[in-house]
Amino acid sequence: MELAAVLDSMTDGVFVCDETGRLIAINPVGLCIVGAKDLEEVQRKGPYPFRFLDVRDEEGHLIPVEDSPLARALAGDPVVHRLELIDRRSGERLVLRTRAAPIRGAAGEIVGAVKTVTDVTHEYELERAKEEFIRVAAHELKTPVTIIKANAQAALSMLADAPAGVLRLLEAMVRGADRIDRLIGSLLDLTDLQGGILSLFRRQVGLGQLLREVVEQMPTAAARRIRVVEATPVAIDGDARRLRQMTRSLLDNAVKYSSDKSSIEVSLTRTEYGIRLSVADHGIGIPDDKRERVFEKFFRAHAGRPDDVGGIGVGLFIAREIVKQHGGRIWFESAEGSGTTFYVDLPAAGETA
Amino acid sequence: MSKPKVLVADDDEDIRDAIVFILQRGGYQVVEAVDGREALDYVLASGLPHLILLDMNMPVMSGRELMSELRARGLTGAPIVVITAAYDAQRTAEEIGAAGFIGKPFDLEVLLETVGRHIGSGLIGPIPRREPSP
Numbered sequence: 188m189e190l191a192a193v194l195d196s197m198t199d200g201v202f203v204c205d206e207t208g209r210l211i212a213i214n215p216v217g218l219c220i221v222g223a224k225d226l227e228e229v230q231r232k233g234p235y236p237f238r239f240l241d242v243r244d245e246e247g248h249l250i251p252v253e254d255s256p257l258a259r260a261l262a263g264d265p266v267v268h269r270l271e272l273i274d275r276r277s278g279e280r281l282v283l284r285t286r287a288a289p290i291r292g293a294a295g296e297i298v299g300a301v302k303t304v305t306d307v308t309h310e311y312e313l314e315r316a317k318e319e320f321i322r323v324a325a326h327e328l329k330t331p332v333t334i335i336k337a338n339a340q341a342a343l344s345m346l347a348d349a350p351a352g353v354l355r356l357l358e359a360m361v362r363g364a365d366r367i368d369r370l371i372g373s374l375l376d377l378t379d380l381q382g383g384i385l386s387l388f389r390r391q392v393g394l395g396q397l398l399r400e401v402v403e404q405m406p407t408a409a410a411r412r413i414r415v416v417e418a419t420p421v422a423i424d425g426d427a428r429r430l431r432q433m434t435r436s437l438l439d440n441a442v443k444y445s446s447d448k449s450s451i452e453v454s455l456t457r458t459e460y461g462i463r464l465s466v467a468d469h470g471i472g473i474p475d476d477k478r479e480r481v482f483e484k485f486f487r488a489h490a491g492r493p494d495d496v497g498g499i500g501v502g503l504f505i506a507r508e509i510v511k512q513h514g515g516r517i518w519f520e521s522a523e524g525s526g527t528t529f530y531v532d533l534p535a536a537g538e539t540a
Numbered sequence: 541m542s543k544p545k546v547l548v549a550d551d552d553e554d555i556r557d558a559i560v561f562i563l564q565r566g567g568y569q570v571v572e573a574v575d576g577r578e579a580l581d582y583v584l585a586s587g588l589p590h591l592i593l594l595d596m597n598m599p600v601m602s603g604r605e606l607m608s609e610l611r612a613r614g615l616t617g618a619p620i621v622v623i624t625a626a627y628d629a630q631r632t633a634e635e636i637g638a639a640g641f642i643g644k645p646f647d648l649e650v651l652l653e654t655v656g657r658h659i660g661s662g663l664i665g666p667i668p669r670r671e672p673s674p
Contacts, residue, residue, distance in 0.1 A: 326625060329625040329644050329645065330552055330555070330625070330644070332644075332645045333552075333555055333625070333644045333645035333646065334552070334554040334555055334558070335645075336645040336646075336647075337555055337558035337559065337562075337645065337646065337648060338554065338557070338558045340558070340562075340647065340648040340649075341558045341561045341562055341648060344562065344565060344648065345565075364645060365645075368645050388628055388630065388631050428628075428630075
């Protein structure tokens with residue numbers, strides 16, 4: 188079978204250039220993507236096939252010619268998977284997944300480069316639509332949650348003298364609403380992170396105070412198990428709400444994956460490099476074979492096991508992003524059957540609060 | 541002395557009811573508006589209340605629009621506390637120059653505390669300049 192016939196029938200666009208970057212072969216799908224009728228037309232337009240088109244990355248920044256996949260490949264740096272956006276003159280936007288690799292001669296020298304391009308516009312748009320749906324749906328849920336919580340609290344304030352049982356029912360409604368709110372928050376965070384952004388609203392934050400507040404806001408039974416061993420009053424330049432969310436995630440996990448009778452120790456200490464938060468439980472631990480994956484999105488180490496306590500598996504994923512955005516790191520030590528300790532190191536601002 | 545007056549503008553009746561209930565129990569006189577336009581009409585007809593509790597997202601006239609209408613008329617003598625479901629309620633409040641904010645869903649205690657703190661405490665500030673990003 189002729190190689191040219193194979194290229195012609197490929198559903199991916201194929202571009203081949205020589206060592207100077209001059210295009211020497213292109214298949215029909217490639218022509219269609221760049222909007223040219225033949226190789227000569229593309230060659231006339233410049234050394235790299237996309238030079239006459241604005242090629243942007245996912246954030247909308249123009250990709251300079253020297254960073255184009257073929258140029259990178261010619262420099263010996265293969266491009267494995269990159270999304271590129273092209274606005275056609277017709278106004279149509281194409282989303283392409285590109286790969287490029289150098290072509291080497293007998294002695295290993297680079298004699299050219301080959302690039303393949305898959306049109307993923309449809310998949311990309313579906314993905315965006317899905318994210319948008321999640322964002323809108325999550326946001327819409329905030330109103331009914333507010334209604335449940337505000338009205339349950341209003342009833343509570345009216346019924347101060349009611350039997351304890353009635354108050355417990357209403358308090359449970361408030362807690363339920365708070366739980367839905369946290370789930371909504373996770374969904375919104377996920378859609379933000381999909382776009383690669385988790386914007387921080389930085390202010391001076393007193394971490395010792397923050398830690399005590401988060402512990403106080405835990406459900407009573409859980410709060411009783413938590414021992415604040417040390418809460419050094421240190422301040423960092425950070426997003427209080429995000430840091431609270433991260434701390435709450437670690438505490439929620441410690442509570443969820445340990446027995447109701449066991450204690451949980453938290454501490455906030457100064458270290459050589461900054462500030463360390465640790466949350467230690469004496470619970471079921473993380474199985475050896477699951478350790479690498481606990482920070483992955485939607486991963487739940489105990490899914491489908493008797494000790495599965497539910498959740499959507501994003502707490503630690505988001506916590507890690509929050510820590511990362513603050514210039515810190517998060518890790519853990521765990522022994523199956525005896526407990527897990529999570530550590531968060533954050534750079535200190537140097538001042539006390 | 542008469543009770544301090546709070547104007548509550550929120551398009552959701554179920555939320556408004558709870559807010560009105562708790563404010564009345566907290567000793568406030570409460571006026572309700574179902575959108576920014578109704579709130580503006582009230583202020584134009586009866587003058588500024590002691591505080592405006594303002595939902596951001598409303599039909600007809602949003603909270604943001606109401607604030608610029610009030611500013612345009614020089615009606616800046618009442619502190620405004622915004623109620624918003626936006627993730628960053630505090631940032632939203634600072635951006636539009638509100639005195640305070642309450643994030644949805646809110647605690648009624650926090651609502652009372654915030655209203656108490658801001659009532660009679662200040663005016664609508666100017667829209668703050670954005671801090672240059674580092």
